Amino acid sequence: MDRQYKLGIIGFGGMAFGHFKCHRDYDTNVKVKGVFDLDEHRMDVARENGLVAYKSREELLSDMEIDIVLVATTNEVHKEICIDALRHGKHVICEKPVTMDSQELLEVMAVAEETGKVFTIDQNRRTNRDFVLMKRNVEAGMIGKPYVIESRVEGSRGMPSGWRTIKRLGGGMMLDWGVHLIDQLMYMVDEKVISIYCKMFNIDYTDVEDNFRLTFTFESGLVAHIEVSTNNYITHPRWYVLGQNGTLQIDDWDCNGEICRCIDKESKWDEEIFQTAAGPTKTMAPRRPESVEHIKLSRPDDVEDGLQVVYRQLTGAIEGGELTIKPEQALRVMKVMEASFESAQKDITVKTNI
Ligand SMILES: NC(=O)c1ccc[n+]([C@@H]2O[C@H](COP(=O)([O-])OP(=O)(O)OC[C@H]3O[C@@H](n4cnc5c(N)ncnc54)[C@H](O)[C@@H]3O)[C@@H](O)[C@H]2O)c1
Numbered sequence: 001m002d003r004q005y006k007l008g009i010i011g012f013g014g015m016a017f018g019h020f021k022c023h024r025d026y027d028t029n030v031k032v033k034g035v036f037d038l039d040e041h042r043m044d045v046a047r048e049n050g051l052v053a054y055k056s057r058e059e060l061l062s063d064m065e066i067d068i069v070l071v072a073t074t075n076e077v078h079k080e081i082c083i084d085a086l087r088h089g090k091h092v093i094c095e096k097p098v099t100m101d102s103q104e105l106l107e108v109m110a111v112a113e114e115t116g117k118v119f120t121i122d123q124n125r126r127t128n129r130d131f132v133l134m135k136r137n138v139e140a141g142m143i144g145k146p147y148v149i150e151s152r153v154e155g156s157r158g159m160p161s162g163w164r165t166i167k168r169l170g171g172g173m174m175l176d177w178g179v180h181l182i183d184q185l186m187y188m189v190d191e192k193v194i195s196i197y198c199k200m201f202n203i204d205y206t207d208v209e210d211n212f213r214l215t216f217t218f219e220s221g222l223v224a225h226i227e228v229s230t231n232n233y234i235t236h237p238r239w240y241v242l243g244q245n246g247t248l249q250i251d252d253w254d255c256n257g258e259i260c261r262c263i264d265k266e267s268k269w270d271e272e273i274f275q276t277a278a279g280p281t282k283t284m285a286p287r288r289p290e291s292v293e294h295i296k297l298s299r300p301d302d303v304e305d306g307l308q309v310v311y312r313q314l315t316g317a318i319e320g321g322e323l324t325i326k327p328e329q330a331l332r333v334m335k336v337m338e339a340s341f342e343s344a345q346k347d348i349t350v351k352t353n354i
Contacts, residue, residue: 002029005315008066008090009035010057010081011073012042015095019070020049022307030068030311036060057081061088068314071095074163075170079104082119086111091118091318093310096183097175098327102334109327118317120310121330125180126187127305130255133297134239134248135188142259142295143243150225150240151181154232158204165205172208174200174337177228182214183333185226191218193332193354198340203231214340216352250297257297264291 007023009016012035020032034052036059037043043053054060061069061084069085071078071094079099085092086108098121099105112119125131138146163169164176186193196216200209211229218224227236237257239250250257266287274285310325317323332354339350 003315003319005030005067005318006033006065007031007068007070008033008054008060008063009070009072010037010060010085011071011095012037012046013039013072016070016072017045019072019307020051022311026306026308028308028311029315033063033066034060057084061085061090067091067318068093075100075175076168078170079108082108083111086115086117086119089115089117091314093120093122093314095122096330097170097179097334097337098330099334100170100175102331102338105327105331105334109331112327118314118323119327120314120317120323120325121327122307122310123180123183123187123325123330124307124310125184126325127303127309128184128253129300129303129305130238130250130253131184131188132303132305133255133257133300134241134250136300137248137259137297138188138241138243142246143241143248143261144245146222146241146243148223148225148242149185150227150236151185152227152229152236152238152240153177153181154227154229154235156231156233158230159208159210165208167207173210173228173230174212174340178212178214178226178337178340179333181226181228182336183329185224186332186336187329189218189222189224191220191222193217193336193352194219195349195351196336196339196343197349198343200341200344201229209344212340212344216336216340248297255297255299259295259297261293261295262291263293264288266291 007030023030023032034054035046036054036057046053069090069092071081075097078094082092082094159165164171193216198214201211203210214226216224237249237251241248246259246261248259273280273282313324335354339352343350
């Protein structure tokens with residue numbers, strides 16, 4: 001039988017409950033033993049669910065039975081708690097964003113190195129089906145060489161109240177959703193990021209950005225464009241990718257979408273100008289329908305998505321396998337986010353070598 005690991009959770013809020021449910025409902029080799037949270041109500045929830053409610057963080061970290069610690073507190077204390085857990089000899093999985101900035105992450109990485117414990121981050125969106133579907137099709141050359149990848153996540157209900165609206169607690173949409181969308185594209189494209197431009201908006205909140213638009217360029221010239229918003233009442237597609245020979249669009253997380261591929265470039269132009277409702281045009285004249293091919297996209301059923309995948313990779317690394325979600329990767333994402341803040345504050349394009 002596989003080795004069983006005991007997990008202790010520090011910060012037992014909404015996301016941590018998701019981790020608990022994952023191990024309760026799926027056949028993983030991890031069992032949650034207990035939690036510590038500053039909020040007594042969350043400790044009651046732990047007790048109601050049959051978990052040990054430790055009196056302090058120290059008590060949890062001193063429990064010799066705990067192999068792995070999940071850090072799922074608000075973001076401003078991730079660094080301190082990760083270091084504490086590593087120094088107590090625990091393997092650590094930290095929620096995203098791993099820390100508040102790259103300097104903090106370097107401090108945690110140094111302690112992970114020193115203690116020899118596995119340290120990973122819950123960048124769980126790498127297995128999201130919409131992302132995998134886009135990545136597979138682009139990498140299979142379905143639209144030719146890609147030159148722009150647009151990735152958007154849009155809501156209209158504003159930001160949840162509480163720490164997400166407070167900068168010093170790690171709030172704001174860049175650290176919340178930006179970290180996932182940047183991670184997906186940097187995981188997909190194995191190239192350096194050479195320039196970054198970002199515009200941030202404070203539509204309903206003053207302390208943190210509730211919307212942003214980020215454009216960054218990889219060294220081959222491939223452009224990534226990311227938008228996160230919390231007050232879009234009409235949404236764009238989740239993915240829109242332009243390639244030399246086609247366009248890919250995925251509308252939503254359910255993976256509805258299509259590829260339109262060019263069969264005939266139609267480079268012979270009529271002499272007459274074309275009349276549209278908006279007036280005459282040659283460049284934007286419609287093409288013959290038979291000169292393109294439409295391929296319907298749908299949910300890939302062979303993709304396993306969920307926290308259980310993240311934990312399987314983590315326990316695999318504890319047993320000597322290669323770590324999939326590496327701190328070095330998170331460090332690059334942190335640096336892209338830092339350059340994005342700099343770009344937005346100064347309204348400049350930041351040249352980078354990340
Ligand atoms: N990977 C994902 O898809 C995903 C989704 C949502 C949230 N998250 C991340 O999970 C983390 C928690 O988010 P959430 O939505 O669960 O927030 P939450 O507010 O529901 O939970 C945070 C909990 O941490 C506790 N806490 C704060 N400081 C503490 C400390 N020093 N010691 C012990 N407990 C402490 C709070 O009392 C609270 O119960 C954040 O880092 C967030 O970015 C990740």
